[in-house]
Amino acid sequence: MTQEELRDLxxxxxxxxxxxxxxxxxxxxxxxLSRFKLGKINLYPALFAKLENYLTNS
Numbered sequence: 001m002t003q004e005e006l007r008d009l010x011x012x013x014x015x016x017x018x019x020x021x022x023x024x025x026x027x028x029x030x031x032x033l034s035r036f037k038l039g040k041i042n043l044y045p046a047l048f049a050k051l052e053n054y055l056t057n058s
Contacts, residue, residue, distance in 0.1 A: 009055045
């Protein structure tokens with residue numbers, strides 16, 4: 001999965017769940033998650049794996 005594909009999954013999921021909830025569950029800072037969602041940054045591999053695991057397995 002690419003950064004862009006993960007970003008699209010996050011955008012879809014935040015239509016149903018609050019972004020702050022996703023940040024709390026994954027342990028990713030809400031500001032980092034927000035900048036990633038807006039396309040301003042890419043996630044480090046460890047954070048990418050956490051978010052990918054959460055979005056694809058829940």
